Amino acid sequence: MICCKECLDLLHDYLDGTLSKEIEKSLEEHFEDCPPCISFLNTYKAASSACRQTLTQTEVPDEVAASLKSFIKKNIKNSP
Amino acid sequence: MTTDQKAEEEILARKLIEGDIEAFDRFVEIYQKKIYALAYNMTHNQMDAQDVTQEVFLTIFRKAHTFQGKSAFSSWVYRVALNAVYMKLRSRKKDQSISVEDAFPSFNGAGYHQEVIRDWSESAESLMFSNETKNVIQSAVDQLPEKEKIAFLLRDVEGLSTEEAAEALDLSVSAVKSRLHRARLILRKKLSGYFEEKQIPGVVK
Numbered sequence: 001m002i003c004c005k006e007c008l009d010l011l012h013d014y015l016d017g018t019l020s021k022e023i024e025k026s027l028e029e030h031f032e033d034c035p036p037c038i039s040f041l042n043t044y045k046a047a048s049s050a051c052r053q054t055l056t057q058t059e060v061p062d063e064v065a066a067s068l069k070s071f072i073k074k075n076i077k078n079s080p
Numbered sequence: 081m082t083t084d085q086k087a088e089e090e091i092l093a094r095k096l097i098e099g100d101i102e103a104f105d106r107f108v109e110i111y112q113k114k115i116y117a118l119a120y121n122m123t124h125n126q127m128d129a130q131d132v133t134q135e136v137f138l139t140i141f142r143k144a145h146t147f148q149g150k151s152a153f154s155s156w157v158y159r160v161a162l163n164a165v166y167m168k169l170r171s172r173k174k175d176q177s178i179s180v181e182d183a184f185p186s187f188n189g190a191g192y193h194q195e196v197i198r199d200w201s202e203s204a205e206s207l208m209f210s211n212e213t214k215n216v217i218q219s220a221v222d223q224l225p226e227k228e229k230i231a232f233l234l235r236d237v238e239g240l241s242t243e244e245a246a247e248a249l250d251l252s253v254s255a256v257k258s259r260l261h262r263a264r265l266i267l268r269k270k271l272s273g274y275f276e277e278k279q280i281p282g283v284v285k
Contacts, residue, residue, distance in 0.1 A: 003187070003190060003191030003192055004185075004187060004191055004192045004193045005187045005191035005192075006191065008184070008185065011261070012257050012260065012261045012264075013257075016242070034192075034193075036193040036196070036197040037193065037197075038199070039197040039198060039199035040185065040193070040197050042199050042201035043197070043198075043199060043200060043201050043268050043271075043272060043275075044264055044265070044268050045201065046200070046201035046204045046205075046268075046271075046275075047204075047264060047267040047268040047271045047272075048232075048236050048264050048267065050204050050208060050213075050217055050271065051217050051220070051221055051232070051236065051237065051267055052236050052237050053208055054208070054213075054214050054217040054218065055117070055121050055217075055218070055221065055233070055237045056117070056237060057214075058116070058117040058120050058121060059113070059117075060112060060113055060116045060117075061126065064116065064126060064129070064130045064133075065112075067130060068108075068112065068130065068133060068134065068137070071134050071137070072104075072108065072137060075134075075137075075138060076101075076104065076137065076138070076141050077101060
């Protein structure tokens with residue numbers, strides 16, 4: 001049976017679904033018997049997801065959009 | 081990226097190379113928000129993010145003909161954007177000495193978890209919309225070491241595939257994976273302190 005440390009090294013590929021079936025199965029067997037690893041997996045995923053949810057809210061402010069529009073008009077559309 | 085999006089990007093790239101100004105409008109429509117968000121998330125400064133976006137527009141317009149189609153068009157655009165971000169950041173180096181080692185959990189001699197791992201993932205969901213949470217998250221990402229931060233922003237925030245991120249960064253797929261993994265570990269560690277403290281009684285596991 002694989003240990004927690006080995007599980008940690010496999011997390012990225014596990015979430016990407018790129019592990020071999022055999023390794024994926026041993027990892028999931030380990031998870032079944034290891035609450036700390038389940039907590040670790042959940043919080044590893046949650047940290048990434050929380051950051052994604054927050055950072056994808058970055059919008060182009062109206063004044064920046066207006067500046068960019070006039071920048072394009074002046075420097076790109078009117079360029080020779 | 082879907083097959084349809086890929087096909088549209090190829091057509092767009094070809095038209096840009098031909099100097100089609102309407103294609104440039106479409107390019108702006110697709111990429112303005114993505115480039116601005118990436119620049120803003122790297123610099124945390126509106127003026128800097130605007131400068132970077134303008135720089136990228138100019139470079140794409142002027143150098144579209146140098147795009148050789150060896151990588152995906154989107155990877156090329158991100159590479160141009162990252163160069164502009166690096167130029168901007170070079171002028172304001174700051175101390176980003178966060179130990180990557182600290183982000184790894186501790187294991188005993190047999191390789192099993194040594195510390196108590198609390199699962200705050202469910203309470204995080206309910207705290208996502210507070211301004212305090214947003215500030216904590218933004219500061220955690222901001223403090224990532226630069227290499228890890230870029231891998232994380234491209235892959236987990238912008239949603240590029242590992243292969244596309246590798247092309248944009250001119251790195252191997254395994255290097256992108258390991259930087260992304262380190263970034264996620266650091267963020268987990270940093271956010272754990274905040275979310276554990278905020279954990280709603282009753283959902284403690």
